[in-house]
Amino acid sequence: MSVKITVPATSANIGIGYDCLGMAVTLYSHFTFDRADELTITGCPEEFQNADNLVYQSFCAALYHWGEKPFPVSIHIDSHIPVARGLGSSSTCTVAGIMGAAALTGRIVGRAEAVSIATMMEGHPDNVAPAIMGSLVCSFTPEGELPRCIRYEVERGLHFVTVIPPYEVKTEDARKVVPQEVSLHDAVWQMGRISGLTRGLETGDAELIAAACEDRIQEPYRRALIPDYDEVRRICLQGGALTMWISGSGSTLMAVTNDGLIAESLRARIAQSFPAFDVHVLDCDPRGVRIQLL
Numbered sequence: 560m561s562v563k564i565t566v567p568a569t570s571a572n573i574g575i576g577y578d579c580l581g582m583a584v585t586l587y588s589h590f591t592f593d594r595a596d597e598l599t600i601t602g603c604p605e606e607f608q609n610a611d612n613l614v615y616q617s618f619c620a621a622l623y624h625w626g627e628k629p630f631p632v633s634i635h636i637d638s639h640i641p642v643a644r645g646l647g648s649s650s651t652c653t654v655a656g657i658m659g660a661a662a663l664t665g666r667i668v669g670r671a672e673a674v675s676i677a678t679m680m681e682g683h684p685d686n687v688a689p690a691i692m693g694s695l696v697c698s699f700t701p702e703g704e705l706p707r708c709i710r711y712e713v714e715r716g717l718h719f720v721t722v723i724p725p726y727e728v729k730t731e732d733a734r735k736v737v738p739q740e741v742s743l744h745d746a747v748w749q750m751g752r753i754s755g756l757t758r759g760l761e762t763g764d765a766e767l768i769a770a771a772c773e774d775r776i777q778e779p780y781r782r783a784l785i786p787d788y789d790e791v792r793r794i795c796l797q798g799g800a801l802t803m804w805i806s807g808s809g810s811t812l813m814a815v816t817n818d819g820l821i822a823e824s825l826r827a828r829i830a831q832s833f834p835a836f837d838v839h840v841l842d843c844d845p846r847g848v849r850i851q852l853l
């Protein structure tokens with residue numbers, strides 16, 4: 560029996576919600592698992608075709624967590640999510656490993672358990688929670704407890720123009736430029752806006768989305784790591800986008816519109832100005848991870 564696990568890309572932070580907000584989008588990685596005589600991994604760069612592969616590491620860690628011994632598998636990866644661009648490629652591997660292990664051993668896993676195991680592996684829930692649960696998720700972890708996840712529906716008429724530069728921004732480097740302390744004024748600034756943005760995305764309130772999505776914690780510092788940030792932002796906002804944020808730790812930039820034609824026009828305009836970039840019009844994925852028996 561083969562098992563196919565499909566995991567959506569995720570955009571962490573959504574600008575204003577550093578390390579706590581994340582949204583699943585309609586770009587996917589597919590992972591096919593089979594029991595085998597020895598470990599084989601195909602479909603990914605050669606550097607990842609070994610036992611250190613994050614999917615296999617996560618597969619083994621999940622089995623250990625359930626008190627079971629790892630066993631050899633063949634894993635085939637068919638990923639449409641670029642690596643180290645701020646679209647949660649590592650989370651797709653983590654989530655796939657857990658769900659592949661569960662499916663091959665006939666284990667039923669709920670969202671809370673999957674998020675909690677995946678958060679232990681990833682260190683933070685902002686990508687793995689929406690990758691598992693779909694939609695927009697706000698998460699936090701009370702001291703010594705499991706992560707709590709609040710899931711919001713996202714208005715179906717919103718479109719996300721996803722601009723993927725050909726260069727990486729390493730999460731480690733992007734975290735170094737974020738100041739460790741914020742002023743009380745900026746903390747208040749963020750709190751009001753995070754509530755405004757989640758409600759805006761839920762209801763599709765264009766004015767609220769545009770007004771609320773202005774981050775003071777990370778984006779003012781991280782924009783300098785993305786050489787084309789200013790020009791892409793100028794094109795998007797002048798072209799009618801409601802807002803634009805850095806997806807995860809970058810380098811991907813994501814603009815929001817409630818007008819499908821503006822989304823298509825922006826995609827074409829950016830593709831024309833930046834021929835080396837990949838540009839997609841994505842929607843919010845409401846389902847999260849899927850399991851298929853082949």
Ligand SMILES: Nc1ncnc2c1ncn2[C@@H]1O[C@H](COP(=O)(O)OP(=O)(O)OP(=O)(O)O)[C@@H](O)[C@H]1O
Pocket residue numbers: 569571603604607612613614636638641642643644645646647648649650652686729730806807808809
């Ligand atoms: N197809 C793959 N096969 C094996 N490992 C992968 C694959 N895709 C991603 N990875 C792992 O994930 C790492 C990239 O994770 P990183 O957190 O830097 O970026 P990201 O998850 O793409 O972006 P972000 O966390 O900002 O959203 C790679 O170095 C590799 O270890």
Ligand SMILES: N[C@@H](CCO)C(=O)O
Pocket residue numbers: 571572577578579685686730733734807808
């Ligand atoms: N919240 C994380 C996402 C990247 O993994 C960050 O912005 O650094």
